Amino acid sequence: MKYISVAEFAQRHGISERTARNYCSLGKIKGAYLVGKTWNIPEDAEMPSRKSKAKKVSPLLQTLREQQQMRIKGGIYHRTQIDLTYNSNHIEGSRLTHDQTRYIFETNTIGIEGDSVRVDDIMETVNHFRCIDLIIDRAEETLTESLLKELHQILKTGTSDSRKDWFAVGEYKRLPNEVGGNETTAPEKVHREIKALLKEYNSKKDKTFEDIIDLHQRFEAIHPFQDGNGRVGRLIMFKECLANGHVPFIITEELKMYYYRGLREWNDIRGYLLDTCLAAQDNYKAMLDYFKIKY
Numbered sequence: 001m002k003y004i005s006v007a008e009f010a011q012r013h014g015i016s017e018r019t020a021r022n023y024c025s026l027g028k029i030k031g032a033y034l035v036g037k038t039w040n041i042p043e044d045a046e047m048p049s050r051k052s053k054a055k056k057v058s059p060l061l062q063t064l065r066e067q068q069q070m071r072i073k074g075g076i077y078h079r080t081q082i083d084l085t086y087n088s089n090h091i092e093g094s095r096l097t098h099d100q101t102r103y104i105f106e107t108n109t110i111g112i113e114g115d116s117v118r119v120d121d122i123m124e125t126v127n128h129f130r131c132i133d134l135i136i137d138r139a140e141e142t143l144t145e146s147l148l149k150e151l152h153q154i155l156k157t158g159t160s161d162s163r164k165d166w167f168a169v170g171e172y173k174r175l176p177n178e179v180g181g182n183e184t185t186a187p188e189k190v191h192r193e194i195k196a197l198l199k200e201y202n203s204k205k206d207k208t209f210e211d212i213i214d215l216h217q218r219f220e221a222i223h224p225f226q227d228g229n230g231r232v233g234r235l236i237m238f239k240e241c242l243a244n245g246h247v248p249f250i251i252t253e254e255l256k257m258y259y260y261r262g263l264r265e266w267n268d269i270r271g272y273l274l275d276t277c278l279a280a281q282d283n284y285k286a287m288l289d290y291f292k293i294k295y
Contacts, residue, residue: 001031003040013047023048031146044145044195046202057140059294061242064136073106076291077136080250081105084238085128087252088231091259094121101125123158128231130154135239142202143240145194151232152225161227173226180264184223193222207244210270212237213277217266247288247295249280 004012009029010020024032024039028048032041057065060076067077086094086101095117096104103111104125110117131154141147153170161167168174172190176183185193201207201215216237223229234251241248251259255276262273288295 002043004043006039006041009041009045015047042146046142046144049142058242058245060247060288061136061139063291063293064242068133068136076287076293078105079287079291081129081132083252084132084234084250085125087250088234089121089124089128090253091251091256092230094118094124096121096125105129120159120161124155124231127155127157127159131231131235132238135235135242139239139242141243143198143236145191145198148194148224148232148236151235152228155228155231167226172224175226177223177226179220179223179229180260182221182264184221190222190224194219194224197222207240209241209246209277210274212240212244212246213270213273214266215240217263217273220263247281247285249277249284251276251280252283255280 006017006020006024010017013020020029020041021039023029024034024041029041029045031045032039034040063075064077064080066072067075072078082098082102082105085105086096086098089096089101100111100117103109104122110122131151134151134154138147149170149172156162156167156169162169166174172194173187176186178184197215197218201211204211216233219233219236220229225232238248238250240246258272258276258279262276265272285295
């Protein structure tokens, strides 16, 4: 993590140094800490939001948080954890079945007989459950680079990738990579491009469903992490739907090829990806209807 001075932070955001120091002392700048008489501020720290009317929490987000806290089985929180984790991991090659994923979530044990499974599949399943809890807890927070990196850190902790010297868990990629045979952003340019993307996205007061899908496609095109980009990207979409009053959705195995086509063709035909996400959204709405949750 890189840090900047009060003066640099003030200059970036067009405020006085005194105001910046006050924000630090009041704990309004996340991650800022004092060394002697000097404040150190994370390079990607955001400006504290001005006081305004708090957004009303949607019935879905409220229910997810209530059931998360109570660990209720058989409700929308339980179903979301299992379905989102199974499908997002399965798209990326996990061999665990839906039932095995459900068993791990419900019992916190493996319980797999007569079959060999990859340890990474199990670790990333457990880690993905924690990622979902994080986006539910922090759904309304502004999307930052720190949050992206935190999701990646949680997802990849304890995996075989985390034991590779060249693999940067919780940090941007160090080696070039590609997605679907297409080139992605060079490692040295990732921070700049992600920062610009988030600045543009966060500047939008009312984020539409299409804005969220556009954010996802551009995030995947940058491909900022060595691995885990798809799962982190889909978690971000889910979070941003919850934050902005849109019904979230889960890309299932049946929609995978349409989803990939939509990502590939986004700059020419946006309808492909939008239609796929709307179809996935209809499936999630059917779950909400079953559990009698308004949207």
